[in-house]
Amino acid sequence: MISTQFQADRVAEHIIEWLKLYAAQSGQNGWVIGVSGGIDSAVTSALCARTGLPTRVVELPIHQHPDQVSRARLHMDGLVADFSHVRMESVDLTAAYEAFRLALPQQQEDASAGLALANARARLRMTALYALAAQHRALVVGTGNKVEDFGVGFYTKYGDGGVDLSPIADLMKTEVFALGAYLGVPMAIQQAAPTDGLWGDDRTDEMQIGASYPELEWAMGHVEGDSGQWSPREVQVMAIYQRMHRANQHKMRPIPVCIVPDSTRFAAT
Numbered sequence: 118m119i120s121t122q123f124q125a126d127r128v129a130e131h132i133i134e135w136l137k138l139y140a141a142q143s144g145q146n147g148w149v150i151g152v153s154g155g156i157d158s159a160v161t162s163a164l165c166a167r168t169g170l171p172t173r174v175v176e177l178p179i180h181q182h183p184d185q186v187s188r189a190r191l192h193m194d195g196l197v198a199d200f201s202h203v204r205m206e207s208v209d210l211t212a213a214y215e216a217f218r219l220a221l222p223q224q225q226e227d228a229s230a231g232l233a234l235a236n237a238r239a240r241l242r243m244t245a246l247y248a249l250a251a252q253h254r255a256l257v258v259g260t261g262n263k264v265e266d267f268g269v270g271f272y273t274k275y276g277d278g279g280v281d282l283s284p285i286a287d288l289m290k291t292e293v294f295a296l297g298a299y300l301g302v303p304m305a306i307q308q309a310a311p312t313d314g315l316w317g318d319d320r321t322d323e324m325q326i327g328a329s330y331p332e333l334e335w336a337m338g339h340v341e342g343d344s345g346q347w348s349p350r351e352v353q354v355m356a357i358y359q360r361m362h363r364a365n366q367h368k369m370r371p372i373p374v375c376i377v378p379d380s381t382r383f384a385a386t
Contacts, residue, residue: 123292125299129164133283136168139282141254145208147202149250150241150258151277153314154188156297156306159258161285163300165258166200175206177242180317181215183310191303207226208245214238223349235315239276247384250281261325264290264330268337269358270365271326278368285294290330292383326361 140147147170150162165172166294174193178186196203246257259280266269266286273277285293290311297307310321311330323329328336335351336358347355 123295125296126337128296129299132164133167136165140170143256145256148258149173149175149178149246149255150260151175151246152189154185154306155309155311156293156302157285159192159306160262160293160297161258161304162196163302164284165194165339166203167168169202171253172203173244173253173254173255173370174203174206175249177208177210177245179238181314181349182317184320188305188309192306195303206249210241210245213239232354235350236273236276239273239383241320243276252317256281259286262288262290262293264333264337267369268333269326269361270368271322274353276370281343289334290336326357327359333358
């Protein structure tokens, strides 16, 4: 029987070597990573730090919840203390966000308007990360995991989805937590409920999605044909997963390009 025990040490080594090879091939000089106080960005930045290449960990607060700020700083302070090539940056985007929000045409407050502004936060952060990366000839490193990036599409298009490379996007969320424990990520981060940090409050990913990450991982590994053996909760989780997976295909697929055939492009001669 093939063992299914997660080998955090070998996974970490594999990702670190992959990162070093990618950096060498790209001709860029290190990494820029936004650190949110969550497990995904903590693990990603810890892996990048272990490549030995210049690594900038960046906090990008926008009306941020104090718990997220304190966890992010705890992690970044630890990396700076442990690795001489790690630098910490803080770019407070609250004023920029407020200026952007006030510049928009005034609309009635509803769920869609709130989501649009939440996504604007992610896109402002992406812009700041790329500005820093350009200054230091570095690559912007993504922090998305497999469930978010390829399962339910729980990320912002051209926000936290706008990156140069994604080192943990083949890992399930539970595997990211296991890797975080192996890498010594602060317990405050390991024990915190996952959140996207786009709302300025304490709402969690599970509150927004309606299912936990272990439940979503279960859904990714099953097909609808097994539904006769599922519990009522499993049926509910699968419906959530399928709905989000279908709705967010536009994030997961390449941008559609309209191909114009030569017969249309050119007049016959």
